Amino acid sequence: MLSARMSSVVLVCAFLAGGSPLQADTPLPIMPLPAHMVEGTGSFPIDGGFQIVFQGHTEPRLERARDRFLMNLTRETGILHWPASSVNQPQFVINTAEPSAEVEQLGEDESYRLEVAPARVLLSAPNPLGILHGLQTFLQLVQTSPQGFAVASMTIEDRPRFAWRGLMIDAGRHFMPLDVIRQTLDGMEAVKLNVFHWHLSEDQGFRVESKVFPLLQQKGSDGLYYTQDQIRDIIEYARDRGIRVIPEFDMPGHATSWFVGYPDLASGKGPYRIERKWGIFDPAMDPTREATYKFLDRFIGEMTALFPDAYFHIGGDECNGKEWQANSRITQYMREHGIKDNAALQAYFTGRVQKLVTKRGKITVGWDEVLQPDTPKDVVIQSWRGQDSLAQAALRGNRGILSAGYYIDLNEPASQHYAVDPLESATVKLTSEQQSNIMGGEATMWTEYVTPETIGSRIWPRTAAIAERLWSPKETNGIDSMYRRLAIVSRDLEYYGQTYRSVSERMLQRMIGDVDSSSLKVLASAVEPPKEYAREELGNYDSFTPLNRMVDAVPPESDCAREFRDVANRIAIGKATPSDWQQARQWLTLWRDNDSVLQRYLPQSALTAELVSVSHNLSMAAAIGLSALGSLENRETVSPSARQGQLSSLKSLEAPHAVLLDMIVPGVEVLVAATR
Known part of the structure; x- marks a missing residue:
């Protein structure tokens, strides 16, 4: 069994615990940070004794928002009762000036003003959208105090930087049930995302009921699709949360x-x-047959009637043109019509489809590939190629959305996403008018390597960092502050119904059976899935492959490994505190010794047998780290050959094992290099 001291380190280090304490230089423990805040004196008590009062415009959506707000407040505080009316009790006043559009429009005013004082809270906004956002801000501001739960007095004036703040979910490759979609929308509301981009058709499945062309779902979905009534329910569910639904x-x-x-x-x-x-x-x-456009005309007519939003996404990415070139009739058509290559043929197709979308009063959205010299200016470009590509579209007069840098399926750290700004291009300089063509951005969740069980851990909490990039002022860019607040928001998201942390813990327990999973959690705390597209080359996957291994259970970013790297860097440059040295030794000792516990259990299950080498390698890396730490503490000289041998060993330990990366290796490399 692990000692009591080591058990306490497990609680600190286990990937499910996550998070760092809020420090003095963190402005507010929330995400996204508001545009402007002024501190007050005192605090508003959260004790079940206040009432919510509506002033100005009211509507059922606001009443439902109030009910969700109180439900989440109960989850956060454990307080069950909120009186409908009471005498001489503090009030939470919601003042809404006027209704928002029946079908939410891009660029509607989403601003709000939140005034918190000891005796009253006043949340005011031009329309319900701002009220929805302000309620989420208040929830995140709830803190414990000597008197119980409270919100510090302050005045916040807030509005988003970008009008388009989205999350795309690919339901084509792996179908996502309605409860997953609803849970995701709840999380989006919490961090003020306002566009749900629903990717509904793929090579692996067509996911919407068509009454006009029923064979689409009958033969193309394996029976996994959304009925039109279910689509309508989700659209209404999203509207209640200030979220537009864009189909693709x-x-x-x-x-x-x-x-x-x-x-x-x-x-x-x-x-x-x-x-x-x-x-x-x-x-x-086939872009050359009129029958194709007759089919699409009827189909787009049906789908634009189902989805009320003004924007309609037609995809357009990654068409390799090989089937076109293999068809002599198509190549002859291209010659006869002066269509020089596949890109020009796709541009012709896009132009025809765009007219069908426009005919229904909708605005076409497409990926980078749809932008060609003659692409109409009212086509919106969603860029997966990068800020330069997006800026080129804006330069030409097309509006655009950035997704490059926000691909959350690639398991990159939150800091990497956070550093990406839609308006920053390395090669294209835009005027302020041209910059206005950039509407915002979208996190993208492609689903080759996620299931309904695991998708939450890939979306949250990192998407909250993207939400802040798209909402908060550009100057909000401190990485350390972001991570401290992200840990707090991760906890809050759990209060609001996100289950990704408990699901990950359950998956680990399932892998090891009835055995205590503490030692498996220690291993999980130090590893991450491979980055970008490396997983494609590390295994053979298809739509039937079970995604139930450790690579699927662990989050994309190990908080423990990141914090260890930070400590190692402070030690290496001579700025470490005594607690840094102690923490580094505790972590390294735990990782070194954990292998002896795990080796008794890992071979007993097919789900964990592949982790034997992963655990052993973690132990080896930690032992090297302890050796380097001892040399640094004792100011001992390490020979160049010994140091190089350690670095060579660490280099071999960096390679993926069981489709996992040992993420303590970079921190250990820092310690070894510092022994110079």
Whole structure:
């Protein structure tokens, strides 16, 4: 068994615990940080004795927002009763000037003013959107105090920096049930994201009921799709939370699931089947047949009637054109019409489809590939290629949305996402008028390597950092402050119904069976999934592959490993405190000794047998770290050959094992290098 001292370190280090204490230089323990705040005196008590009063415009959506607010306040404080009316009790006044649009519009006023005083809270906004945001800010401000729960007195005036603050979920590759979608929308409301981009068709599945073309879902979905009534319910659910719903139907590529039921849409001979692997596939719609546009005209008519938002996404990415080039009729059409290459043919297709969307009073959105010399200026470009590509679109007069840098499926750290700004281009300088063409950004959650069980841990809490980048002033960019507040928001998200932390803990327990999972959690605290697209090359995956291993259970970023790197850096430059030295030794000792506990259990399960080498390598890296730490503490000389041998060993330990990265290695490398 682990000693009591080591057990306490487990609680600090386990990846499920996560988080750092709020420090004095953190302005407010919330995300996104507001645009402007002035501190007051005293605090408003949260003791169940205040009432909520509506003034000005009222509507059922505001009443439902109040009920959600009180429910989340109960989860956060444990206080059950909130009186409908009381005499001489503090009041929470909600003052709304006027209604918002029936169908939310891009650029509506989302500002609010929150005044907190000991006897009263006043939340005022031009319309319900600001009220929804202000309620979330108040929830995050609730803190413990000597008198119980309270919110410090202050005045906040807040508004978003960008009008488009989105999250995309790909329901095509792995279908996401309605409860996952609703839970995600709840999280989006908490961090003030306002666009849910629903990717609804892919090579692996067509996910919406079409009454006009029923074979789309009957043959192209494996029975996993949303009915139109379910879609309407989600749209209403999202509107209640100030969130617009933008559908995406990918075309002309990534469309194999369309062709299973309607093969005449395709450019090849078929037969077509739902794809089970991941990647870019050759099948594509035939842009040269009028029948294609007649089909799409009816389909787009049906879907634009179902989705009320003004924006309609047509995809357009990663069409390789191979099926077009293999079709002699299509290549002849290109010659006869002066279409020089596949990009020009896709531009022709996009132009035709864009007219069908415009015909319904909607605005077309597409990925980078749809931007061609003759692309209409009212087509919105969503950029996965980067800020330079987005700036080029803005320079030409097209509006745009940035997703490059916000691909949360790539398991990159929150700091990397946080550093990406939609307006920062290395090569293109925009005027202020041209900058106004950049509407904001979207986090993107592609689902090759997530299931309904694991998607929450890939979205949260890192997406809160992206939400802050898109909401808060540009000058809000302190990485240390961001991480401290992200840990607090991660806890708050759990209060508000997000389950990613408990799911991860359950997955680890499932892997090891009835055995105490503490030692497995220690291992999990030190590893991360591979970054970017490395996982594609480290295993053979398809849509049936179980995603139930440690690589799926651990979060994309290890808080413990990151904090250890920070401590190692302070030690290396001579700025460490005594507690830094103690913490580093405790962590390294725990990681070194944990292997002896785990080796008794790991071989007993197929889910954990692959972790034998991972655990052993962690122990080896920690032992090297303890050796370097001892040399630094005692000011001992380490020979160049010994140091190089340690660094060489660490380099080999950096390689992925069981599709996992040992993330304490970088911190140990810092300590070893410092022994010079």
